[in-house]
Amino acid sequence: MLRFDRRLVQHFDWIVLLWVTLIATMCLMNLYSAVYPNTPPGTPVYIKQLYFFIMGMALILAIISVDYRIFMSCNYPIYIAVCLLLLYALYLGKTQADTQRWINLGFFNLQPSEPAKLMLVITLASFYSRKDTGKGFTLKELAVPIALTGVPFLLILKQPDLGTALMLGFIFVSMTLFVKLKWQTLSILLGVCMSFIPIAWEFLLKPYQRQRIETFLNPESDPLKSGYHIMQSKIAVGSGQFFGKGYLEGTQGHLDFLPERHTDFAFSIWAEEFGFFGSVMFLTVYFFLILWGLNSAVSSRDKFGTLLSIGVVSLVFWQAFINLAMVMGMLPVVGMPLPLFSYGGSSLMTTLAGIGILISVRMRRYQVPG
Amino acid sequence: MQRQRRKLEKINKIDEEELLVLKKRVDTATAIIIILVAVLIARLWFLQIKKGDEYSRLSENNRIRVQKTQAPRGNILDRHGRIIVTNRPYFNLVWTKEDAPDPDEVIKRLSKIVNEDISTLLTRIREATGRPRYLPILLKEDIDWPTLVYIENHHFELPGVRVEAVSSRDYLYENLASHLIGYIGEISKKELQDPEHSNYEGGDPIGKMGVEKVFENDLRGEKGHRYLEVDVLGFEQQELQAQDPLPGRDLQLTLDIDLQRKAEDALEELAGAVVAMDVNTGKILTLASSPPMQLKEFIGGISFKAWNEHLEDPLYPLFDKTIQGQYPPASTYKIVTALAGLAENIITPQTLFYCTGSIRLHGRRYGCWKHAGHGAISLQRALAESCDVYFYQVGQKLGVDKLAAYARNLGLGIKTGIDLENEKAGLVPTSLWKKQKKNEGWQEGETLSTAIGQGFNLATPLQICRLTAALVNGGKLFKPQIVESIKDPDGPIVKKFEPEIVGEIYGSEKDRQLIMSGLVAAVQSKHGTATKAKLDNVTVGGKTGTAQVVRMKKFRSIPEDKLPRKYRDHAWFTCYAPTENPEIAVTVLIEHGGHGGSAAAPIAKIVLEEYFKEK
CATH class of the missing domain: 3.90.1310.10 (Penicillin-binding protein 2a (Domain 2))
Incomplete structure (x- = not known):
């Protein structure tokens, strides 16, 4: 048993908790608007999301009550367990719209690709912190982390879930660059990635995924599917103008013009109803939380804590950036939630678990490692 | 000890140094994040302020659905x-x-x-x-x-x-x-x-x-x-x-509307099936099951009431009798017994059996349909006049398992593979089957019933038609084909279906010719059982069958038309024409229709007349 240290409570990061609550409130408000006034039968999504928030808070409590270094000692069991879950979802899971992503847990459908993101952060952080990183990595030394990323990456790509698979790639690249690469290694890796793109395009991407990218590059070519989404999302965001149309007054969202408006496109409703003013306010609050997360990286007493924090921050940041850029029509539609803001239990719980890790690292900054 | 501690200190020191280096990089990360957020805000400004009016107009006036x-x-x-x-x-x-x-x-x-x-x-x-x-x-x-x-x-x-x-x-x-x-x-x-x-x-x-x-x-x-x-x-x-x-x-x-209509008209008011096949390709020209389904009722969804009424109809209109109806093949099965007998050298065209009207086995009497008996009878006459006693003896000599091998080879007991759902396979009994299914040994008397197509035997009209085609086309068993081609609406053919041979039947061409001559005699000769299928311009070969539904003695003496419908025999007739150069095989089954020769053969004649009228 770990001994209880009073300093832990003293150093608890109340600001993060406050900020998460603030974002959660905005999220629930926005979800209420997204399904207003024709709420589909059954428990409304904002109530379900509220439950997920409460469960997530309990999860944070559980995570901060143990030393985060425990994740380092059991990173491989976690890794294997999540890979098995991915395999299970792929072959025995629930099919929805032609993709194998879900495991039915009775009360909700678990999407194991979400915890897989966090699992990868833990795995890479433990791997890199065990290595001497002073001189930078060579290609050979990178073989193991590449393989560790590759397995879940391929499993998720097979589902197929391009967005999440790409996310794993982003996490890998962000964390690896952070611990530094040798210059030559970096250029070789870049070269390989570039040559990989046409192969992936031809063999790994499903037709609908390809189409999403194609329509992004030329939105007028297929205004029906992804082009339609992008166009409608841009109309929604743009029509918000400076002060927005007012809460519950948005028309694009409510008249069913916007697809997936409570999940991936949640922000477009916000932008339509609160305009530039409200959107900038939202972005300020949102990215303040992310920058605050970097504090944990700076204040950590050990490499593992720093790398873990960097991983969690990059996980949340890249998802948020890609989602927002997609909603604003700057990137193709790839199925990427806005963490803490889009509806979805698996994503929310994963993000909150990540925040729990950040709090845990920061709380223990005065404890001597080992 | 000392050295180890120093080493540990060194590692700790490296760790400390590295940690400091890493922490410095956090500044870079902060910068990247701030720059990218600035990009997002710039984009928002562009969409909402610069182009805001335009998008606003789009959302107010031009709503795309x-x-x-x-x-x-x-x-x-x-x-x-x-x-x-x-x-x-x-x-x-x-x-x-x-x-x-x-x-x-x-x-x-x-x-x-x-x-x-x-x-x-x-x-x-x-x-x-x-x-x-x-x-x-x-x-x-x-x-x-x-x-x-x-x-x-x-x-x-x-x-x-x-x-x-x-x-x-x-x-x-x-x-x-x-x-x-x-x-x-x-x-x-x-x-x-x-x-x-x-x-x-x-x-x-x-x-x-x-x-x-x-x-x-x-x-x-x-x-x-x-x-x-x-x-x-x-x-x-x-x-x-x-x-x-x-x-x-x-x-x-591959259907022919005229032929199909003639067959369906002929089946009106009856429960039964007509199958016509091009013997040289396996293409189905007619696949008629009566009574038909009322297709119009299904437009916009059939009502529960109508569906139930059809389900309870004693003529089973929802049931495709051509591929789902399994009936004892009765005397049409004698083609199988004859081929097996010839191929196994148990009989020759000259072999004579003596029919006294019945045969005794283990103290039981197995009757011929003709109670007076056929006298000394050869293969050709036995087929033409459908003598049961002749085939009892052939079957007895062959044994049930050899008979079953020939039946399967001729496509009985297995699905034909036609491109329709819920096809039934029929049944070819063997001694092993009986052991597994009923846990009883095979009785020799059951071989006799099997040899004339009664007993456990079951076949669909499509199977019998395909068997007839294989007999007369040189021994090729086809997969019945119902689709000729798939075409684009503006004409070009997207996919063309070719005849598919799925098996070669046992026995020599000579064996098959001998059986065919028996079938020709059944239609063309004076004492044949199928004279009602005779055409003026074309010679026809065929085999009748009358499948017993009940065996009870008390019904035996009652004339067929006085019996309640459900106890009447099923009538079979399978035939081909022209006999010199066969083109078409037609199989007719009438549920509870009575005798094959009187109930089924005339319907086959109508179909053949229509077919040869065109020529």
Whole structure:
């Protein structure tokens, strides 16, 4: 048993908790608007999301009550367990719209690709912190982390879930660059990635995924599917103008013009109803939380804590950036939630678990490692 | 000890240093994040401030809505390209609650216009309670032209009433080949969950039976889309862009409409099946099961009541007797016994058996249909006059398992593989089968029954027809083919189906010729059992069969037509023509029709007459 240290409570990061609550409130408000006034039968999504928030808070409590270094000692069991879950979802899971992503847990459908993101952060952080990183990595030394990323990456790509698979790639690249690469290694890796793109395009991407990218590059070519989404999302965001149309007054969202408006496109409703003013306010609050997360990286007493924090921050940041850029029509539609803001239990719980890790690292900054 | 501690300190020091280096990089990360957020804010500014007016106008005035347009389903054609099934608009009468909250007055008027009970119309409205008020409720399907015109002209007196046009199947020959064609219906919840149907949506039509189901992917085509500009209330302003639906492909069947119609007319009022096959290709020219299904009832969904009525009909109209009906093949099976006997050298054309009208085995009497007996009889006469005693003895010498091997080789006891669902395999009994199924040893007496196609034997009319074709085409067992080709709506053939040989039958050409001469004698000779199938211009060879339904003695003495229908025998006839150079095989089965020669052979004759009339 770990001994209880009073300093832990003293150093608890109340600001993060406050900020998460603030974002959660905005999220629930926005979800209420997204399904207003024709709420589909059954428990409304904002109530379900509220439950997920409460469960997530309990999860944070559980995570901060143990030393985060425990994740380092059991990173491989976690890794294997999540890979098995991915395999299970792929072959025995629930099919929805032609993709194998879900495991039915009775009360909700678990999407194991979400915890897989966090699992990868833990795995890479433990791997890199065990290595001497002073001189930078060579290609050979990178073989193991590449393989560790590759397995879940391929499993998720097979589902197929391009967005999440790409996310794993982003996490890998962000964390690896952070611990530094040798210059030559970096250029070789870049070269390989570039040559990989046409192969992936031809063999790994499903037709609908390809189409999403194609329509992004030329939105007028297929205004029906992804082009339609992008166009409608841009109309929604743009029509918000400076002060927005007012809460519950948005028309694009409510008249069913916007697809997936409570999940991936949640922000477009916000932008339509609160305009530039409200959107900038939202972005300020949102990215303040992310920058605050970097504090944990700076204040950590050990490499593992720093790398873990960097991983969690990059996980949340890249998802948020890609989602927002997609909603604003700057990137193709790839199925990427806005963490803490889009509806979805698996994503929310994963993000909150990540925040729990950040709090845990920061709380223990005065404890001597080992 | 000392050295180790120093080493540890060194590692710790490196760790400390590295940690400091890493922490410095956090500044870089912060910078990256701030820059990218600035990009997002710049984009927001561009969309909401710079282009805000434009997007605002788009959202206020130009609301784009996507509407789906159903693709016209492919036509179904006969072998000569004549259309059997196509599409046509059906005008349905609908009523929308939102537009007229009080239905009573309107319904009263409508009931006179469409000549329907008020209660029937009200029931439809009542059944739809709980649905959103803006969704139209179907009051009457397929109203005729004058009614349509009247309703359109009295539009203002009938608030909430509208005529909706939907495209659905038009059966130009009514119920022609109904079981083979099948029907379409709205996709069910269960079907929607199937990953195979991921490109369907609720409300889409889908083939539910027959070729409509089997060739669904070719027939359905692809939905089109219309981009509509709608106003704030959702009303259509103008069409912005449209992507036309891709019509489904046409299905050209191997069926011949004329032949199929003749067969179905001949089967009217009867329960039975007619199969006609091109012997040299295995192409099905006729596949008729009677009574037919009432295809029109399935348009827009068959009512529960009608469905139940059909289910309870003693003539089983929902049941495709050509491929799902399994009957004892009776004397048509003697073809199998004869081929096995010849190929195994148990009999020669000269072999004579003596028929006294019955044979005794282990103290039991096995009778010939001709109680007086046929006397000394050879193979040819035994086939022509269908002598049971002759084949009892051949069967006894062969044994049941050898007989079964020949039966399977001729395609009995296995599915023919026709491209239709729910085909039955029939049954070829063996001693092993009986042991496994009934846990009893095989009795020799059962071999006798098997040899004349009674006992446990079961076969479908399609199997018997294919067997006949294989006997006369040089021994080739074909997969029965029902689709000639799949064509694009503008003509070019997308896929052509070729005859497929799935087996070669045992025995020599000489053996087959000997049996064929027996079959010719059955039709053409004076004492043959099938003289009613004789044609003026073409010689026909055939075999009758009369399948016992009950064995009870008390019915034996009663004349067939006095017996209750359900106890009467099934009548079989299978034949081919012309005998010199066979082209077509026809098999007829009449449930409870009585004797093969009198009930089934005349129907085969009608089909053959039609076939050779064209020539």
